[in-house]
Amino acid sequence: xxxxxxxxxxxxxxxxxxxxxxxxxxxxxxxxxxxxxxxAACGACTVHVNGEAVRSCTLLVGQLDGPVTTIxxxxxxGKLHPVQQAWLEEQVPQCGYCQSGxxxxxxxxxxxxxxxxxxxxxxxxxxxxxxxGTYPRIRAAIKRAAALxxxx
Amino acid sequence: MxxxxxxxxxxxxxxxxxxxxxFGYYSYRKPFxxxxxxxxPDGDATFNPYVKIAPDNTITVIAPRAEMGQxxxxxxxxxxxxxxxxDLAALKVEHGPVASAYANIAILRDSLPFPVFDDSTLxxxxxxxxxxxxxxxxxxxxxxxxxxxxxxxxMRHAGAAAREMLKAAAxxxxxxxxxxxxxxxxxxxxxxxxxxxxxxxxxAAAAKLAPPREIALRERSEWxxxxxPQMRTDMRAKVTGQPIFGIDVDLPDMLFGTVRMNPHLGxxxxxxxxxxxxxxxxxxxxxxxxxxxxxxxxxxxxSTWHAFRAADAVKVEWGTAPYPADSAGMWQVLADAAxxxxxxxxxxxxxxxxxxxxxxxxxxxxxxxxxxxxxxxMEPMNATAQLEDGVLDIWAPNQAPSLLRTxxxxxxxxxxxxxxxxxxxxxxxxxxxxxxDYALYATKLAQAADGRPVKVxxxxxxxxxxxxxxxxxxxxxxxxxxxxxxPVAVDLKVISLSIMASVLPRFYPMLMALGPDKTLTDGLxxxxxxxxxxxxxxxxxxxxxxxxxxxxxxxxxxGFLHEAFMDEIATAxxxxxxxxxxxxxxxxxxxxxxxxxxxxxxxxxxxxxxxKAKGFAFVLSFGSWVAExxxxxxxxxxxxxxxxxxxxxxxxxxxxxxxxxxxxxxAVFGLSAAIGQEITFADGIxxxxxxxxFDAMRMSQCPAFEVAILENAPQMGGVGEIGTPPSLPALxxxxxxxxxxxxxxxxxxxxxxxx
Numbered sequence: 001x002x003x004x005x006x007x008x009x010x011x012x013x014x015x016x017x018x019x020x021x022x023x024x025x026x027x028x029x030x031x032x033x034x035x036x037x038x039x040a041a042c043g044a045c046t047v048h049v050n051g052e053a054v055r056s057c058t059l060l061v062g063q064l065d066g067p068v069t070t071i072x073x074x075x076x077x078g079k080l081h082p083v084q085q086a087w088l089e090e091q092v093p094q095c096g097y098c099q100s101g102x103x104x105x106x107x108x109x110x111x112x113x114x115x116x117x118x119x120x121x122x123x124x125x126x127x128x129x130x131x132x133g134t135y136p137r138i139r140a141a142i143k144r145a146a147a148l149x150x151x152x
Numbered sequence: 153m154x155x156x157x158x159x160x161x162x163x164x165x166x167x168x169x170x171x172x173x174x175f176g177y178y179s180y181r182k183p184f185x186x187x188x189x190x191x192x193p194d195g196d197a198t199f200n201p202y203v204k205i206a207p208d209n210t211i212t213v214i215a216p217r218a219e220m221g222q223x224x225x226x227x228x229x230x231x232x233x234x235x236x237x238x239d240l241a242a243l244k245v246e247h248g249p250v251a252s253a254y255a256n257i258a259i260l261r262d263s264l265p266f267p268v269f270d271d272s273t274l275x276x277x278x279x280x281x282x283x284x285x286x287x288x289x290x291x292x293x294x295x296x297x298x299x300x301x302x303x304x305x306x307m308r309h310a311g312a313a314a315r316e317m318l319k320a321a322a323x324x325x326x327x328x329x330x331x332x333x334x335x336x337x338x339x340x341x342x343x344x345x346x347x348x349x350x351x352x353x354x355x356a357a358a359a360k361l362a363p364p365r366e367i368a369l370r371e372r373s374e375w376x377x378x379x380x381p382q383m384r385t386d387m388r389a390k391v392t393g394q395p396i397f398g399i400d401v402d403l404p405d406m407l408f409g410t411v412r413m414n415p416h417l418g419x420x421x422x423x424x425x426x427x428x429x430x431x432x433x434x435x436x437x438x439x440x441x442x443x444x445x446x447x448x449x450x451x452x453x454x455s456t457w458h459a460f461r462a463a464d465a466v467k468v469e470w471g472t473a474p475y476p477a478d479s480a481g482m483w484q485v486l487a488d489a490a491x492x493x494x495x496x497x498x499x500x501x502x503x504x505x506x507x508x509x510x511x512x513x514x515x516x517x518x519x520x521x522x523x524x525x526x527x528x529x530m531e532p533m534n535a536t537a538q539l540e541d542g543v544l545d546i547w548a549p550n551q552a553p554s555l556l557r558t559x560x561x562x563x564x565x566x567x568x569x570x571x572x573x574x575x576x577x578x579x580x581x582x583x584x585x586x587x588x589d590y591a592l593y594a595t596k597l598a599q600a601a602d603g604r605p606v607k608v609x610x611x612x613x614x615x616x617x618x619x620x621x622x623x624x625x626x627x628x629x630x631x632x633x634x635x636x637x638x639p640v641a642v643d644l645k646v647i648s649l650s651i652m653a654s655v656l657p658r659f660y661p662m663l664m665a666l667g668p669d670k671t672l673t674d675g676l677x678x679x680x681x682x683x684x685x686x687x688x689x690x691x692x693x694x695x696x697x698x699x700x701x702x703x704x705x706x707x708x709x710x711g712f713l714h715e716a717f718m719d720e721i722a723t724a725x726x727x728x729x730x731x732x733x734x735x736x737x738x739x740x741x742x743x744x745x746x747x748x749x750x751x752x753x754x755x756x757x758x759x760x761x762x763x764k765a766k767g768f769a770f771v772l773s774f775g776s777w778v779a780e781x782x783x784x785x786x787x788x789x790x791x792x793x794x795x796x797x798x799x800x801x802x803x804x805x806x807x808x809x810x811x812x813x814x815x816x817x818x819a820v821f822g823l824s825a826a827i828g829q830e831i832t833f834a835d836g837i838x839x840x841x842x843x844x845x846f847d848a849m850r851m852s853q854c855p856a857f858e859v860a861i862l863e864n865a866p867q868m869g870g871v872g873e874i875g876t877p878p879s880l881p882a883l884x885x886x887x888x889x890x891x892x893x894x895x896x897x898x899x900x901x902x903x904x905x906x907x
Contacts, residue, residue, distance in 0.1 A: 015433070022457035026408060031400040032393025034579070035456075036530055037612045041843040044530060071393030080391070087391040091383070091809060094221030094817055096390030097397060097530040097579025122852035129843060131530050131580050132221045133820025135854035137813070 003064065005030060006073025016062025021045045023061040024070065032071035032100045036129070043128030046101035047071075053108035055127075071100040074107060083107045086145035094132035102128045106142050115146050184290070187251035188214070197359035199317055201253040202232055202310035205359075209338055209352030211236070211243045216254035217303075218294035218551045219247070219386060220581035221817070222872040223810035226384045228303050230377045230807065234370060235311030236351075237335040240377065245385050247575045250553040252290035258302035259293055265497065265670050267678035268775045268867070269740060292554040295586055295701060297774035297870020300806055304868060305369075312367045314358075321358035322349055381809025386577070396577040398549035401536040401607055407436060409608040410459040411593045412466065413448030415617045415837040417698055420471035421447045429465040434458030438466060439600045443563060444661055445589045446618065447471075450597045456609050472836055474696040479832045483521070486626040486647045486693045494645060494691030495668035497677035501685030506641035510632040516724050520627035520713050521897040523830035525702055526619045526838075526846055531579020533590040533615050537598035538605035539564060544571045544595065545605075549578035551585040555659055559588045560595045562661075582821070583701030587620050587658065616846055617838040620658075620700025621831055623649040627713040632685075637725025638735065641685035644676055644717070646710060650692040654699045674706030675877055676714050680740035680772055697833075703821055704873040707773040711877025712826075712884065712898065715769035719885040720894065729768045729885065730756050733779075742801050742865045743770065746779045749799035749860050754781035764794070767886025771877035776869030777801040777862075780819065780878040782855070784886045790905035791890070793823060793855040793883065800874060803865035811871050812859045818875020819857070824848035826880040828901045853907065 003010050005028060012027040019038075024030040024047075033056055036044030040055035047056045050066035074081045080088065083106050093099045102125070109116055109124040116124070121142055130138070188198040198204040204212045215228035229245045248254070266275040315335055322340035323330035326347055334341050341348035372379065389396050414421060426438035426449070434454040441448050449466060453459035476482050507515075535548035537560070544564050550556055553573040561571035578585055594608040610618075625648035632641040652669040672690035702708060718736075722729040730751045737743040747770060751757070754766065763786040770779040778800040785792050798815045805811055829846060832839045840846040880898065887904060888894050895903050 018455070018457050022455055026455040026457070029402070031395035031402070034397075034530075035399065035532065035609065037843050038460075039612075039842055039844065041847075042530070075392070084391045088387050091381075091387060091813070093384075093387060093390035094223070094813060095530065095578060095580045096221065096386065099390055100393040103391065125851040129530070129848060129850065131528060131582070131821070131824075131848055133817040133824075133849065133854070134813075135820070135849075135851045136816060136857055138851065 001061065003028070003061070004067035006068070006070055014061050016060060018061050020047070020056040020059045020061050020064060020068070024056065024068070030070050030072060034097055034100055036098065041129070042098070043101040043105060044098050046104040046128065048104060048108060051108070051111065053105050071104060074103070081107060082148040083110065083141070083145040086141040086148055090137045090141040090144060092134050092137040092141050094134055098128060098130045102130065102138055106138070106145065109142070110146055110149060114149060116142065184251070184253040187249045187253055195356065197355035199314035199359055200310045200363070201251065202307055203236070203314045205351050205355035207352050207355070209350045211238065211338060211351060213243050213245050214248035215245050216248050216292060217299045218549070218575060218578050218581060218585065220294070220551070220578035220585070222814055223384055223807065224294070224299045225386055226382055227300055227807050227810060228307055229385055230382055231303055231307035232311035234375060234377050235308050236315050238338060240382055240385055242338055250292055250557055250573045250575070254292045255290035256293050256298055256302050258298040259291070259296040262296050262298060262774065263670055265668070268772065269680055290554065291552070293552040293586065294581070295551055295583060297873045301775070301868050301870065308369050309367060312369055313363045316364045316367060317358040317361045318351055318354045320361050321354045325349060325354070378806050380807070382807055384810070397531055397579045398536070398547060398576040399531055399534045399579070399609060401547045401576065403536065403538070403605040406536070406605045406607055407452050407601055408454065408456045408459055409450055409452045409597045409606045410456065410463050410610060410614070411441065411448060411450040411608060412463045412468070412614065413441070413446040413593070413618050414470045416470050416473035417446070417618065418696055419447065419473045419836070421449070422469040422471050424449060425467040428467070429462040432458070432462045432465060435462040437600055438462070439597055441593055441596045443592050443596065445592055445658055450593060450608065452597055452601060452606055460611060477836045478834050482624065482695055482697070482833065483626070485695050486624065489691050489693040490626060490628055490645065490647050492691045494647070494689040495672070496687060496689045497668070497673045498686060498688040500683065500687070501641070503641050503643045503685045503687040506632050506685045507630065507643065514633050515630065516633070516720060517630045518717060518720060518896060520629065520716060522625050522709050522712060523832070523898060524624045524697065525622035525825055525829055526616045526831050526840070527582045527584035527702060528616060528843070528846055528848065529580030529582055529584055532612055533584070533610040534608060535591040535594035536605055536607040537591070537594035538603070539595070539598040539601070540603040542566055542570055544598070545574065546571065546591050546594065547574045547576060548591045548594070549576045549585060550591065551578070551581050551583070552588070556588050556591045560591050563592055563595050564599060582703040583705070584619065586701055589618070612843070613841040616841055620654070620698045622702030622708060623651060623699040625709045625713070627717070629713070629717045631717070631721050633721065633725045637727045639683055639721050639725070642683050643687045644714070645689045645691065646673060646676055646713060647691040647693055648672055648709065649695050649697060649699045651699050651701065651705065653692065655701070658698070671706040673710060675710030675771055675773055678772065679714060680743045681736040682739050683736060703818065704773055704876040707771060707873070707877040708822065708825070708880070711769070711771040711773065712880040715771060715878065715881035716884050716896070719767070719881070719888065723888070733768070733770055742777050743772065745864055746770070746777050746799040746801050746862055749862060750779040750781050750797050753799065753858055753860060754783070754797040756781060765886050765890035767882045767884065767889055769878040769881035769885060773874050773877050774870030775803065775865070775867055776871065776874040777865060778874045778878050780882045782879070782882040782886045784883070784890055786890065787907050789907035791887065792907040793853065795856045795858070796879070797858045798875060799860045799862060801862040801865045801869070802871055803863060803868040805861045805863055808861055811861055814871045815859050815875040816857045818873060819879040820849050820854060822876040822879030823883055826883045826898055826900055827853070827906045828899045830899050
């Protein structure tokens with residue numbers, strides 16, 4: 001089976017029923033996306049498919065219909081993506097386990113909504129659970145990323 | 153109070169250690185060997201267990217504590233960097249090996265049955281004694297909010313000693329006195345001649361010198377890093393998705409696995425039929441598991457998903473658990489135990505006499521309940537193990553590597569010296585990763601894997617249904633008020649499961665548990681309130697549900713119980729809750745100052761519009777004094793938590809940025825539990841299985857925060873857990889203020905709706 005992941009073609013020997021999460025983590029060596037719940041309830045496994053944020057733990061690899069971007073392919077040209085840069089500047093992560101998913105959800109949000117309101121942030125981000133409670137800094141970082149993107 | 157405790161054996165939690173102390177006090181002063189000396193590459197030099205320097209000027213600091221989000225890697229490195237005159241960006245931080253040199257001494261001091269403000273000779277003697285005990289046990293663990301307290305002097309000394317040795321080597325080279333030299337940017341410079349040598353150039357010669365005996369540590373006024381927010385050393389890896397967690401471990405020839413343990417916790421396996429599962433594609437083996445921590449089976453497969461699928465296909469009949477089958481039966485056990493007197497941990501005045509003639513109109517009685525809770529760290533339990541040529545290697549996100557080594561080596565039947573534990577970053581810990589079950593089960597799978605490494609990942613369902621839970625507890629309280637509304641007598645009894653009695657047979661199957669368990673009444677008996685007649689007792693209920701350390705431990709239970717009841721006393725007496733605290737804590741100026749601070753920040757006295765309300769709570773835990781105010785608002789979707797103000801006195805604030813993050817984090821953790829979390833049992837198993845029925849606060853529910861950090865307390869307190877205890881009662885008290893309804897059982901959403 002051939003997938004396009006982070007701009008590269010990857011051949012893997014996967015059962016079509018295998019969730020994209022496990023195909024990427026255990027077969028394709030992509031570790032940035034995380035396993036949290038397996039039922040699309042926490043967002044730790046969020047990746048982009050065709051530019052949309054999706055939960056890779058419930059998307060079967062056989063149903064995949066476009067290129068996949070994980071956190072490992074988010075930045076280009078050796079420069080952090082504005083969302084990652086904002087995360088760094090706001091010192092968002094604590095344990096960091098959910099943050100790949102948080103960053104992927106926030107990056108997709110800003111593609112559609114360059115200057116999101118608090119309500120739009122709530123709407124886009126409430127599927128991403130953080131047990132360390134980094135939400136206030138995530139909110140600040142999304143606003144900072146929006147400003148970084150606008151100024152870029 | 154102190155006299156009564158003195159007659160008991162001093163306990164680490166509940167394990168008698170008196171024999172160990174007597175055994176060899178004389179050798180207590182002998183330093184542990186430096187574990188870095190064994191594995192140094194050619195040319196590298198080590199000065200002590202915390203510092204190594206390579207010829208190319210790569211400077212590595214060992215931060216031997218679990219980094220689980222609380223920022224220890226950064227703050228521990230800063231302690232060394234401060235004395236070495238380095239910037240944090242100029243050094244590498246590693247967890248390092250498991251070794252006695254990295255034992256956590258401070259974690260034991262807080263297990264003593266004395267409040268932090270007890271400065272009696274007895275309390276201080278006991279604390280000194282614990283330092284001796286700590287050296288003997290040499291437990292390398294991260295917990296009890298003890299990391300920076302334990303490391304503050306040790307790691308600054310390590311940096312200062314290395315610096316002085318580097319200067320001494322340079323002094324020889326330059327032919328000048330060491331005292332005339334300066335250190336900056338990893339170089340030693342002779343200001344007179346302008347000559348300088350890098351630390352890397354000096355390291356090999358310097359490390360051969362004797363460490364200085366007396367070193368003056370930098371004065372606080374000289375600090376460049378400490379006391380100021382630092383850029384965390386783990387940030388870049390965490391925003392770019394680097395494979396730093398246990399679940400990301402990747403080894404040559406690695407197999408994948410999972411486990412399914414009996415959800416009737418403590419029950420046996422009656423029968424197991426793996427014939428269908430073993431035929432499935434990608435499945436290598438099904439392995440029965442029988443250990444002192446649990447019984448069940450594991451699957452070894454070519455991917456985690458194959459292992460999960462095959463585990464579902466194994467037909468197994470589970471034996472029953474040694475506890476009542478449902479929550480109602482468990483509450484009955486607690487209620488029945490309430491008749492016992494329990495261990496009286498505080499007994500000021502004469503409580504019985506006060507209640508003998510109390511008039512009913514001056515009397516308050518209340519019963520409180522808090523549920524079992526799971527930890528639900530974002531990274532599900534996992535460990536990777538390899539057993540090859542009699543050597544066991546364990547890679548695991550964990551908080552107690554010396555414990556893992558002991559138990560896994562014991563299970564594999566090898567010497568501890570043949571077991572290496574590699575500590576990864578932790579995707580959350582919260583106390584769950586002090587346990588060893590995930591590593592022990594991975595050991596069992598490694599024994600069946602013909603020398604290949606096996607990465608064993610639990611499903612979220614396995615994680616939530618096989619926890620060492622925060623204990624459920626019952627509080628039976630009464631108070632007598634005087635004519636002015638002030639409490640003259642308060643009688644508090646908490647009935648709960650003993651964490652220490654549950655933990656000790658798991659952690660130290662070789663030790664015997666006895667004596668009172670301080671965690672049972674932590675947050676209840678040691679609060680800085682002065683009430684003429686004040687009794688606090690803890691009753692251990694005999695209930696075999698495994699319970700463990702959950703962020704803030706006993707304080708998570710008792711902080712809620714104590715402060716919700718104080719709010720009831722304030723209401724009944726017609727006294728403002730903040731005013732009541734100021735009067736009752738007048739003997740403790742540190743407490744009064746945080747209360748006044750949070751009241752000012754939150755504009756406590758303001759009149760709020762209809763549909764909004766505030767609640768207040770104060771809890772002293774882990775040596776830190778914390779007051780919180782929660783403001784809530786009625787909305788069409790339910791109660792919204794709008795804002796939380798926190799004032800915390802931590803004595804010495806080493807990194808205000810990290811402390812602010814931890815206080816916020818702790819409060820979100822507590823509020824998550826207060827609004828909707830509970831673990832319940834039916835048919836002998838835990839009913840909740842995943843985030844759909846054991847959820848936590850989400851972005852849309854998260855309040856704004858305002859935090860003030862104070863430094864009036866005479867000693868440094870902990871940081872990682874202290875935000876949690878006051879958050880639950882402050883919210884419950886706000887709900888009372890909003891609704892006029894006193895909810896005495898958590899979670900609150902059983903009676904009110906949250907947005």
